[in-house]
Amino acid sequence: MGKLTNDATKLLEAISYQLIVTLEYCHNLIEGQALWLEVYGDVTVGGKAQIEVKNFVDDLTDGHINFWNTLKNWTSSKFKQEKYCELILLTTQAYGATAELRHWNQLTVGDRLALLDNVLKHSEARTAASGKKESKVVQIQQFVMAEERREILLDVIGKVRIVSDEPSLVVRAEEAKSRYGKGLDPSKRGDYFEALLGYLIEPCISKDGWKITYDDFDIKIATLFARYCKNSRKFPVVDLTSLKGLVDESAYADRLFVKKLHEIKYAEKIPAAILEHMVAVQTISSEFKRFTVEKLDVDSYKNDQLKRHISLRSGAIKQCRRLSKEYWCEESQIFFDNRCGEPVDGMPAFDGTTVDFRNGIWHMLADDEDEEGNERLHWRLW
Structure with missing residues (x-):
């Protein structure tokens, strides 16, 4: 040229x-x-x-x-x-x-x-x-x-x-x-x-x-x-601008975490959920390699998030069952919004764990199939 x-x-x-x-x-x-x-x-x-x-x-x-x-x-x-x-x-x-x-x-x-x-x-x-x-x-x-x-x-x-x-x-x-x-x-x-x-x-x-x-x-x-030094305590920041251009809903249509949002009729949240999922995946697969973060640390964080979610969901289900079924979807949407608005539990060894990463971890957990006697992450309150 x-x-x-x-x-x-x-x-x-x-x-x-x-x-x-x-x-x-x-x-x-x-x-x-x-x-x-x-x-x-x-x-x-x-x-x-x-x-x-x-x-x-x-x-x-x-x-x-x-x-x-x-x-x-x-x-x-x-x-x-x-x-x-x-x-x-x-x-x-x-x-x-x-x-x-x-x-x-x-x-x-x-x-x-x-x-x-x-x-x-x-x-x-x-x-x-x-x-x-x-x-x-x-x-x-x-x-x-x-x-x-x-x-x-x-x-x-x-x-x-x-x-x-x-x-x-x-x-x-x-x-x-x-x-x-x-x-x-x-x-x-x-x-x-x-x-x-x-x-x-x-x-x-x-x-x-x-x-x-x-x-x-x-x-x-x-x-x-604080952000770029070796083994910095500053939580690694992923370039959201570059990732947004890669969000393709059709490529994620069959993913379980997407279906679980459709399940509560909350399709408008899907693009943000996909982006958050991408942030979590890139942070774990690329950014954490710069630090002394082992798989055990990530698994422990995910496990803690799942336990807390199951407990909060259990309480929300009891509240939801007091209402007519016609309100269950809306109550599930409110549950989703409330959860996403909660303060972020920090990743060990880091300061300032981001909301996008935390939410992305939830979507990763929601992408897992239920096991016999071991229910995974859901948003529906039924």
């Missing part, structure tokens, strides 16, 4: 790359610090650093527009360079073979100014020789080197550090998952990583604009670790 004329892939890659860099700097925050995303620049660490992030393939040469445009932004009257101890150009670009910029981080302020001045002179000479109009990059160079900005420029270039030849988007993402995924269940590192990136781009609902504080980030990490 060919790309559209105005394909935005590169823009999305650049945004993704910036978010991963932002995530790295969030982990570097110390108590009391805050970080801003796309407010004062690409990434800003309050009182410490301004980071411009560039995800480019071509070489970083002395006259490259990425470098000079970054200097232009930092020497602009709107930018308060005095607020930062360091100005960082972080780029995936490697230095060109003849680039003097490769020595930038080791040069004095005077040597840096001389390098910039030399680049401008060569650019203007080439433009004059060609007879063409000054290119955009030459105009940017002239803006940066203008005499009226010299004092600001000297302050800026004294703080500039170039971080070049950084990993590609894919490599950086994988390294971030590994670096910040310590202590997590390996199968859930991707989910944890995506949740953190989602937190960074979350609209200004739960955060103060695009500001991320040490305390907020600390709480977010603690919350996600």
